[in-house]
Amino acid sequence: MHVDPNEIVTHLVGLKDVRILYYARRGPVGEIAIEQVLTDPRCPRCDGPTRVKDRPVVAYCDLPFGGVPMTILWKKHRLVCTNHECPVKSFTRGDHRIAAVGCRLTTRAAKWVVREIGSGQHISHLAHTLHTSWDSVNTAMRRYGESLMSADTKRLKETTAIGLDETLFSREGPFKHKHWSTTVCDVVNNQLIDAIPTRDFPEVARWLHDQPEHVKGRLQYGCLDMSRTYNAVFKVVTPKATRVIDRFHVMRHALLALDECRRRVQQVQLGHRGRSGEPLYKARKLLVIKATASDPQLQARLEGLLALGDPEGEVALAYGVKEAIALLRDRRR
Ligand SMILES: [Zn+2]
Structure with missing residues (x-):
């Protein structure tokens, strides 16, 4: 598509004081090089004359234009104050309309x-x-x-329940090392409040600790998945808030525990992992699907398989607990 770099730069800062050096397409990304137009730049300290020492180029990520991701290459001016008595040695001319210091966007x-x-x-x-x-x-x-x-702070003011949830955000390196982040939600208003680039206790606890007193003091519920870390965060930072575990997370753990029980009984009974044709192996899907509880035929089939493979009734007990939790989960608020 046709890209008019002037149009992009007009949207970026307005053309005043900014000059386009070139526009180029680099693979999937558009690249615009810009510089500031400086007429007789002065020293910020002594207002004396300056000279250009260096022209470092810094890349910034801009909004896509017509679906094309854009990189702004800002050819900056590194200036030196020429007044020998001035303590300012060199400085770079910034422009917060283009980008803030320390920000790559x-x-x-x-x-x-x-x-x-x-x-x-x-x-x-x-x-x-x-x-x-x-x-x-x-x-x-x-x-x-x-x-x-x-x-x-309005949205934080009005909430009485904050939820912490871990999110996998990238797999990096040759071993696809997992990186986790924490999303912080306002559970009352169903809003994302913040994202913390880690799920470790110190950073997450720091985040909660840094919230204003009126937020921490009013917090009635701390919602979490079954993570011990988040549990500890709420327990330490907001001890008065009731810790709540999402019912779907509870259900997930019930299913995992049931499956673990089935595999353990299988191992004890037969001395090996489940193989096709064996009763507990055949029962594995009936144990987890929702339909079993409401379908007498499936129910009878499961009971038959458990009678064969689960003589002590351990799997049956775990199944009963799982079903009780499922009832709790499905109960409307
Ligand atoms: Zn100076």
Whole structure:
């Protein structure tokens, strides 16, 4: 498609003071090189004349244009104050309209990220859209989001329940090492509040600890999956809040425990893992599917298989517990 770099830069900062050096397409990504137009730049300290020392190029991720991810290459000016008595040696001219210091996203891309995350988008999805890394999006989110969120404490003010959930966000390196993050949700208003790039106790506890007193003090429920870490976070930081485990997570653990029981009994009875044709192996699906409980035929079939493979009634007991939890899960609030 046709790309007019002038149009992009107009959207970026307005053309004033910014000059386009070139536009190029690099594979799937569009690249625009820009520089600031400096007329007689002065030293910020002594207002004396300066000279250009260096022109470092810094890459920023911008919003896609017409579906094409954009990189802004900003050819900066590293200037030196020529006044020998001035303590300022060298400095780089910035422009927060283009990008903030320490942020690898342009200002407008960063603001877009904050809005998207506020409406429930995931960092990994946004990173993919922008053709950048999870870290870049997360840093931008934290940098811009913090100021926006402290201005907008309304949604935190009104919540009495915060949920912590672990999310797999990337597999890196030759061994596909898993990286986990923590999503923080306002469970009352069904809103994503924040994302923490780890699921470790110190960082997650720090996050909760750093919330304003009125939020921590009013918190009635801390919702979690069955993670010991999140349990400890709520227990230590907000001991008065009741810790609640999501019923779907409870169900998952009940199913895992039932399956573990079935395999253990199988091993004890026959001395080997389940093989096709054996009663407990045949029963494995009937034990987990929802239909068994409400279908007399399936129920009878399961009972027959358990009578053969589960003489002590251990699997039957575990199945009964699982079904009781399923009833609890399906009960409407
Ligand atoms: Zn100076």
